[in-house]
Amino acid sequence: MHTATVMSTAAPVTVSFSCAGFQGTTLIDFPGRIASILFTGGCNLRCPYCHNGALFTVSDDDLMPAEALREELDKRHDFIDGIVITGGEPSLHPELVAFAREVKDRYGLEIKLDTNGLDPAFIRAMLPYVDYVAVDLKTLPERYYLLGAQAGAGSIRERLRETKMLLTGVTARVEYRTTMYPPVVDGVETLAAMLELVPPSADLYLQRFIPRNAWSEEAQKSASFEPAELEAMALELRRLTGRDRIYLRTYS
Numbered sequence: 001m002h003t004a005t006v007m008s009t010a011a012p013v014t015v016s017f018s019c020a021g022f023q024g025t026t027l028i029d030f031p032g033r034i035a036s037i038l039f040t041g042g043c044n045l046r047c048p049y050c051h052n053g054a055l056f057t058v059s060d061d062d063l064m065p066a067e068a069l070r071e072e073l074d075k076r077h078d079f080i081d082g083i084v085i086t087g088g089e090p091s092l093h094p095e096l097v098a099f100a101r102e103v104k105d106r107y108g109l110e111i112k113l114d115t116n117g118l119d120p121a122f123i124r125a126m127l128p129y130v131d132y133v134a135v136d137l138k139t140l141p142e143r144y145y146l147l148g149a150q151a152g153a154g155s156i157r158e159r160l161r162e163t164k165m166l167l168t169g170v171t172a173r174v175e176y177r178t179t180m181y182p183p184v185v186d187g188v189e190t191l192a193a194m195l196e197l198v199p200p201s202a203d204l205y206l207q208r209f210i211p212r213n214a215w216s217e218e219a220q221k222s223a224s225f226e227p228a229e230l231e232a233m234a235l236e237l238r239r240l241t242g243r244d245r246i247y248l249r250t251y252s
């Protein structure tokens with residue numbers, strides 16, 4: 001449990017970010033930590049299986065004012081270890097860099113960043129303040145158009161390679177994860193090719209795709225891999241690539 005009290009600083013620290021949603025406590029989204037979750041609005045992808053479709057478009061009226069967020073953190077910081085910054089896609093909000101620094105200065109909390117990894121400049125700027133980075137690697141760059149990407153495959157590959165380089169050898173814990181949505185991740189060969197974009201030291205989680213709560217009808221009707229199939233794929237992927245930090249999240 002985090003026990004630091006509010007730090008005194010020479011200049012007053014004002015935690016100022018208006019978020020699209022806030023959850024006071026999670027025991028599962030920041031491994032090994034009790035954390036609050038801060039949701040950001042907007043995303044540069046439209047993954048058919050996304051469970052956060054309500055965050056694609058958030059009007060100013062729906063934002064939680066910065067003062068309200070600050071009050072929540074003032075109230076909770078002694079009872080949590082950290083904050084998860086998730087989306088939507090946080091990298092659409094460059095002001096989060098200053099917010100993360102303010103959170104560190106004012107509360108000394110740990111920060112976990114969830115991102116799709118398509119904005120390496122944002123990740124570079126956030127790295128001094130984050131303790132855990134979770135990158136959603138969706139599929140092969142050539143298939144990102146199926147997830148609504150506006151950029152071409154070459155640009156997607158370049159950005160993901162840069163993100164990989166940035167996250168290689170950092171002190172922050174690094175997790176990559178792939179939602180096993182069959183229309184874009186169809187088997188072990190695809191996964192093995194995707195590993196080119198994953199730092200060797202990172203954990204890779206294969207996450208079971210859960211059709212319910214997907215925002216698109218296409219995904220709601222799609223089949224999902226069974227846990228036993230995912231287990232076989234993870235074992236085969238380990239054998240093929242020699243990587244042993246490959247795990248499952250089956251949510252069952």
Ligand code: SF4
Nearest residue numbers: 043045046047050088
């Ligand atoms: S990148 Fe994440 S938030 Fe954006 S559409 Fe895909 S799953 Fe949803």
